[in-house]
Amino acid sequence: MTLDRFYPIFDHSDWLRRMLPLGVKLVQLRIKDQPPEAVREEIALSRDLCRAHGAVLVVNDYWQEAIELGCDWLHLGQEDLDSADLAAIRRAGLKLGVSTHDDEELERVLALAPDYVALGPVYPTILKKMKWHQQGLPRVTEWKARVGAVPLVAIGGMSVERAGGVFAAGADIVSAVTDITLNADPEARVREWLEATR
Numbered sequence: 001m002t003l004d005r006f007y008p009i010f011d012h013s014d015w016l017r018r019m020l021p022l023g024v025k026l027v028q029l030r031i032k033d034q035p036p037e038a039v040r041e042e043i044a045l046s047r048d049l050c051r052a053h054g055a056v057l058v059v060n061d062y063w064q065e066a067i068e069l070g071c072d073w074l075h076l077g078q079e080d081l082d083s084a085d086l087a088a089i090r091r092a093g094l095k096l097g098v099s100t101h102d103d104e105e106l107e108r109v110l111a112l113a114p115d116y117v118a119l120g121p122v123y124p125t126i127l128k129k130m131k132w133h134q135q136g137l138p139r140v141t142e143w144k145a146r147v148g149a150v151p152l153v154a155i156g157g158m159s160v161e162r163a164g165g166v167f168a169a170g171a172d173i174v175s176a177v178t179d180i181t182l183n184a185d186p187e188a189r190v191r192e193w194l195e196a197t198r
């Protein structure tokens, strides 16, 4: 299966309800600091919305809920990998995307045969505090050479204006958060993203 080249990330199903009708075909639900019932409800709602729109939903962090709720894709970071039951995830048939930021992390995840590898932050991000400032485009090129046929997701400080250069550097998919969610007109911005990536 070929994943869409535009991969927005949202923290609530309300965003999916707004953006999926525009043509988004790959989206991550990234929930932080919510009670367990709200997390489950949000994952189930997002799963159903994505199925109705023929889009791929990637659930961030919540691997047990993703299994229990019959989801198809999961994203895990390095710390998540420490506690996740990868055998159970694979038994459930979930596809797995993973974050990487340095050589050691990349070596670790390549051994897991991931379904995509994310590299970040390619540019500085304002979404969360990170140990890494920015990887830069040469690092994207290096990562693509190392992951080979595995799809490479570039994340961190992404914008429509930067996407072309990031694809040219070797990324297969570009993922964005605040370029959309903090935009004065998020729907219009998503339309620009779709035009730039199709």
Ligand SMILES: Cc1ncc(COP(=O)(O)OP(=O)(O)O)c(N)n1
Binding pocket: 028, 030, 060, 061, 075, 076, 077, 078, 079, 080, 098, 099, 118, 119, 120, 128, 153, 155, 175
């Ligand atoms: C596409 C994509 N890439 C990287 C991340 C970050 O995952 P992680 O390092 O586990 O951090 P949190 O997002 O959980 O704060 C991601 N979510 N998606």
Ligand SMILES: Cc1nc(C(=O)O)sc1CCOP(=O)(O)O
Binding pocket: 099, 100, 119, 120, 121, 122, 124, 125, 126, 127, 128, 155, 156, 157, 158, 175, 176, 177, 178, 179
């Ligand atoms: C969630 C996340 N993970 C990253 C990583 O490098 O692993 S960067 C990032 C934030 C991306 O948000 P924005 O598009 O607003 O910069």
Ligand SMILES: [Mg+2]
Binding pocket: 060, 061, 075, 076, 077, 080
């Ligand atoms: Mg995580």
